[in-house]
Amino acid sequence: MAKGGARVGLTPEELIAQAQASFGDRIRAAHHDCGDATVVISREEALGIFASLRDQPPFRFNFLIDVTAVDYLGRDPRFEVVYHLYSLPQNHRLRVKIGVPESEPWVHSLVPLWKAANWLEREVWDMFGIRFLGHPDPRRILMYEEFVGHPLRKDYPVNKRQPLEPERDPIDVGWKFNV
Amino acid sequence: MSRGSLKEAAAPVARPTNRAAGFQRTSSKRIALPLEHDATEEIMSIQMGPSHPASHGTIKFNLKLDGELVVDCDVEVGYLHRAFEKMTEQGTWTQVIPYTDRLNYVSPLINNVGYALAVEKLCGIRVPERCEVIRVIMSEISRVTDHLTCLGMAANEVGAMTAGFLMIEAREALWDIVEAVTGARLTVSYTRIGGVTRDFSPDIPDRVHGALKNVRAILADCDKLLTRNRIFYERMADVGVISAEDAISFGLTGPLLRSCGVNYDVRKAQPYSGYERFDFDVPLGTKGDNYDRFLCRVNEIEQSMHIIEQALQALRPGPVCIDDPRFVLPPKQRVYNSIEGLMHHFKLIMEGAKVPRGEAYQAVEGANGELGFYVVSDGSGRPYRVRVRPPCFLGMAALGDMLKGYMLADIIPTFGMINMIGGECDR
Numbered sequence: 001m002a003k004g005g006a007r008v009g010l011t012p013e014e015l016i017a018q019a020q021a022s023f024g025d026r027i028r029a030a031h032h033d034c035g036d037a038t039v040v041i042s043r044e045e046a047l048g049i050f051a052s053l054r055d056q057p058p059f060r061f062n063f064l065i066d067v068t069a070v071d072y073l074g075r076d077p078r079f080e081v082v083y084h085l086y087s088l089p090q091n092h093r094l095r096v097k098i099g100v101p102e103s104e105p106w107v108h109s110l111v112p113l114w115k116a117a118n119w120l121e122r123e124v125w126d127m128f129g130i131r132f133l134g135h136p137d138p139r140r141i142l143m144y145e146e147f148v149g150h151p152l153r154k155d156y157p158v159n160k161r162q163p164l165e166p167e168r169d170p171i172d173v174g175w176k177f178n179v
Numbered sequence: 180m181s182r183g184s185l186k187e188a189a190a191p192v193a194r195p196t197n198r199a200a201g202f203q204r205t206s207s208k209r210i211a212l213p214l215e216h217d218a219t220e221e222i223m224s225i226q227m228g229p230s231h232p233a234s235h236g237t238i239k240f241n242l243k244l245d246g247e248l249v250v251d252c253d254v255e256v257g258y259l260h261r262a263f264e265k266m267t268e269q270g271t272w273t274q275v276i277p278y279t280d281r282l283n284y285v286s287p288l289i290n291n292v293g294y295a296l297a298v299e300k301l302c303g304i305r306v307p308e309r310c311e312v313i314r315v316i317m318s319e320i321s322r323v324t325d326h327l328t329c330l331g332m333a334a335n336e337v338g339a340m341t342a343g344f345l346m347i348e349a350r351e352a353l354w355d356i357v358e359a360v361t362g363a364r365l366t367v368s369y370t371r372i373g374g375v376t377r378d379f380s381p382d383i384p385d386r387v388h389g390a391l392k393n394v395r396a397i398l399a400d401c402d403k404l405l406t407r408n409r410i411f412y413e414r415m416a417d418v419g420v421i422s423a424e425d426a427i428s429f430g431l432t433g434p435l436l437r438s439c440g441v442n443y444d445v446r447k448a449q450p451y452s453g454y455e456r457f458d459f460d461v462p463l464g465t466k467g468d469n470y471d472r473f474l475c476r477v478n479e480i481e482q483s484m485h486i487i488e489q490a491l492q493a494l495r496p497g498p499v500c501i502d503d504p505r506f507v508l509p510p511k512q513r514v515y516n517s518i519e520g521l522m523h524h525f526k527l528i529m530e531g532a533k534v535p536r537g538e539a540y541q542a543v544e545g546a547n548g549e550l551g552f553y554v555v556s557d558g559s560g561r562p563y564r565v566r567v568r569p570p571c572f573l574g575m576a577a578l579g580d581m582l583k584g585y586m587l588a589d590i591i592p593t594f595g596m597i598n599m600i601g602g603e604c605d606r
Contacts, residue, residue, distance in 0.1 A: 033537045033538070033539075034300050034301055034303075034537060034538070034539040035300070036538070036539060036540055038538075062427050063427060063430055064430055065430060065542075065549065065551065065568060066540075066551060066553065066566070066568040068553060068566045070555055070563070070564045071564075082553065082566075084540055084551065084553065084568070088427070088441070088443055088448075091448050091449070093449075093540070095538075095540060114428055114430065115425070115428040115429045115430075115576075115577070116428065116429050116430030116573055116576065118576060119572065119573070119575075119576035120430075120573075120576075123572075127264070141256065141257060142256070142257035142260040142605055142606075143257065143260065144257070151262060151265055152264055152265055156265075158262075158265055158266075158268075158269055
């Protein structure tokens with residue numbers, strides 16, 4: 001590729017307009033602050049929208065770059081699950097957000113669409129306590145199984161200590177081998 | 180000339196097929212799973228790690244073996260979790276920078292730059308040109324040190340100890356420069372919101388040129404020691420293969436993705452910090468195996484050195500920080516000699532620079548792939564949320580699939596080529 005010859009994808013404004021044209025009311029809100037195209041959708045419709053975003057020609061987001069969450073304690077819905085998508089063929093990025101209430105913290109798992117979702121969603125479960133329905137392997141990932149609570153929630157005290165657990169036999173933790 | 184052969188592979192984007200002349204590349208060393216015979220009764224469960232002598236980094240593999248064949252592999256990470264993301268919410272925006280040093284601690288400058296760029300995106304700051312060029316130079320030096328560490332350790336682990344220590348020696352030459360510029364070798368904390376802490380001293384360009392000369396000479400030796408080395412080749416080639424589709428689905432980036440032949444480099448696709456001004460190639464592999472990952476990294480070192488040389492040419496005198504009292508500390512002269520300067524300093528240190536309410540995601544090309552920072556501000560002097568998108572975390576997620584069907588001994592080179600850095604993977 002020549003110097004400065006980056007492929008130019010849709011601008012954030014165009015991307016949002018395309019999303020609104022394709023999904024209509026299913027896009028609950030949108031903005032492009034700081035040049036990042038962002039759309040908000042509801043969790044019930046998420047799987048269909050993500051499948052279209054991955055495969056449909058104007059979008060073709062073949063990379064699930066990141067899945068994370070933000071805890072807006074005191075706001076309703078309390079959590080936001082944040083997905084960052086990137087399209088290699090189109091060279092554009094999109095942020096998709098889903099509001100998740102505190103009382104029923106779940107969203108659908110994206111593992112059927114992207115393999116990257118597996119560990120990223122495990123981390124969100126571990127850190128925020130948000131369940132991913134249909135996740136094939138919903139274990140904690142960074143913390144240990146005996147850990148109580150979800151440390152990145154805003155109401156988890158930063159200086160809280162938990163007792164060390166004795167070493168356990170990894171064969172007995174209930175992980176199923178796919179043999 | 181051996182140096183020529185390294186460069187030759189870098190110039191065309193594709194890797195020459197008959198690179199290791201004389202060796203037939205077998206179609207695959209992977210054994211198809213599930214096995215045809217009923218092997219379940221002989222399956223053995225073994226834990227490898229978390230403190231295994233050949234895995235640099237604390238990580239555990241829960242393995243199911245049929246003889247020496249890896250039938251299933253569960254990778255367990257998290258041993259180095261230090262609550263990076265929780266800690267970022269406790270201090271000011273500037274106080275996060277020392278934490279970012281401790282993400283990928285082999286190339287801390289790239290983390291510094293990535294975080295600074297993300298916050299600057301949120302604030303709408305464009306740093307002066309000299310600062311951009313300095314950030315490019317320091318990022319590329321870090322990329323070279325990171326690749327040298329990865330390759331040196333991987334070579335060491337498959338028995339090529341000489342090449343390993345040669346690469347560590349080359350890394351040392353570059354870390355001397357990092358030390359001269361930033362004052363530290365690992366915990367550099369070099370960037371600030373809106374600039375860098377200090378300018379290059381006048382002798383730095385000459386020292387960099389000298390160090391690059393050393394690195395090139397050492398790499399030429401390592402090329403002779405490794406690239407056509409039969410043992411090294413047999414250990415690396417056709418091992419840990421992943422297809423391009425799988426690599427994309429797993430969200431792999433960096434050398435892991437490019438070894439599959441997928442051309443994605445953040446520096447090219449979505450240039451930041453003025454990378455569009457520099458001329459460099461993106462080395463691509465074809466097979467997606469460990470040997471291609473090795474070649475991609477070797478060629479990227481040469482490309483990085485090429486960028487450093489261009490950037491040193493492009494370095495013009497000028498400020499290295501923006502001139503904006505909302506973000507940048509006053510000069511010490513003013514702090515010590517005037518009450519306004521002292522108050523300014525005090526307010527910035529105690530309350531932190533106010534970052535406008537909003538959210539931003541900034542990706543940079545880390546040594547292992549796309550390193551992303553997603554920052555959320557509530558308008559105060561403290562971050563509401565800082566999320567790191569760690570490239571090697573996703574590499575580790577794919578590792579289990581890369582290992583299935585290979586031998587137990589293949590775990591070591593494959594894991595080495597992922598270049599898992601505990602600080603970044605576990606945060």
